[in-house]
Amino acid sequence: MSQHFLLSSKARTISVRKIASMSESECYEYFKSIRWSSNKGNPVCPTCGSASSHYFIESRLQYRCKDCFHTFSITSGTIFHSHKLDFKVILLAIVIFSNATKGISALQLSRDLDVQYKTAWVLSHKIRESLIEQKSDDKLSGIVEMDGVYVGNYIKPANNINDRIDRRKAFKPNKRVIISLRERNLLGSGAGKTKTFILKSENNVDINAIAKSHIAPNSEIHTDENSAYDDLLAHYDLKRVNHQIEYSGMNGENNNQSESFNARFRRLQYGQCHKLGTLYLSNYANEIAYREDTRRLDNKAIMDDILSRCLADNSISNEFCGYWQGNHRVAERLGA
Incomplete structure (x- = not known):
């Protein structure tokens, strides 16, 4: 009988230990490589699309486009827009989320990251939201x-x-x-x-x-x-x-x-x-659908895919940005 995929070394290509050993600047560079992968990790202005005319404001970790003078960061317009957590903490959350083949509770994530339950709950739901917003609309066949x-x-x-x-x-x-x-x-x-x-x-x-x-x-x-x-x-x-x-x-x-x-x-x-x-049952259901579809991928491939979905342009969370200040989903998602 062949070995189960999750027991093989091919399934383990990234670990929490490896992310924990990275510096904050290394995690920032990793975000850049995923966010602007089409431009070899070099920033692209989200407003005018310029790929070269900008300069880095190091004290604020922001870029300013020389063409349209728009100021943007690596998370501008993404699910992590206006984030307060360090890049390392977010990356740790994603690798922990990726490794949890049957899902993970916000309470466990809060203990793993040493953050408040509220923070872990919103962060995990932002990840789930990115999986919904970036899923394919193609019809199934065969x-x-x-x-x-x-x-x-x-x-x-x-x-x-x-x-x-x-x-x-x-x-x-x-x-x-x-x-x-x-x-x-x-x-x-x-x-x-x-x-x-x-x-x-x-x-x-x-x-x-x-x-x-x-x-x-x-x-x-x-x-x-x-x-x-x-x-x-x-x-x-x-x-x-x-x-x-x-x-x-x-x-x-x-x-x-x-x-x-x-x-x-x-x-x-x-x-x-x-x-x-x-209210959020559709988010959990889609999460399990994603885990089923990626069950044969190694955990780094899953982590990179989730991070790329989270860093997609024009994906600011409408339901979890400012959640604890009263911005809640109004009704559950039912039907087709």
């Missing part, structure tokens, strides 16, 4: 699996059995289902692209809307026998598996890759965060 995993429906029963209430048919206002779409790799090595959506229930209307917007016509879709997927047969080659009998059908019909997403999400829910609200 063989696509769909499945749902329910969250937010558990109420702890009373201690005495005579005091317990049967809530199985009761309305649960915070109950949500995460619908995962996973495109299989052509070479049979699991799934390569994953998309997630939050619904209040598995139903025909929402499932059809998601499929129409995110799955190419005539694709082959694999699901279980939930009736919410029945109407997909009209536009797609629908394959069903009866999970009461088997995990995989006689002709290979299964949604095991979506089940793999469900399993990893449960590890985040039960093992890390313990309780997830509805």
Whole structure:
């Protein structure tokens, strides 16, 4: 039996120890190499696009463009705009986030970085936000699996059995289902692209809307026998598996890759965060989708990819910049 990828040396190409041994100036140069990788790490004015006409204000770690006189920094216009943490602390947070294959709680991150819980919570959510904002909008095609995993429906029963209430048919206002779409790799090595959506229930209307917007016509879709997927047969080659009998059908019909997403999400829910609200559930779901899609990459490649997403132009956080001063998300993200 071959060795699991995470046990191999190929999976370990960066470490917390290596980042911790770097100086603040070295971390700053690393940020430069990622932010302006297309210009070999040399600054590019975010306003006029000039790649050479600027000078460095060393005391403020800022640049001033000689063409348009705009003053900018390495994090201007990015998810880390107006940051107060050192570059080294941010880089440590990203490598810790990258190494946590099943997610990490803000409380653990605050202990690892020796920062307040509030700081760690906002920082981790800014990273999650960058994963959402920079994800691809391309439609999935080929063989696509769909499945749902329910969250937010558990109420702890009373201690005495005579005091317990049967809530199985009761309305649960915070109950949500995460619908995962996973495109299989052509070479049979699991799934390569994953998309997630939050619904209040598995139903025909929402499932059809998601499929129409995110799955190419005539694709082959694999699901279980939930009736919410029945109407997909009209536009797609629908394959069903009866999970009461088997995990995989006689002709290979299964949604095991979506089940793999469900399993990893449960590890985040039960093992890390313990309780997830509805407001930011889409962020956590997309994080697990990203971890599933990058599970075969070494940790430095994952760290560099996350950092490049965080340093993308015009990606200032609208929901977490000034969060503790009252700038909150107004409503949860539901549907397609």
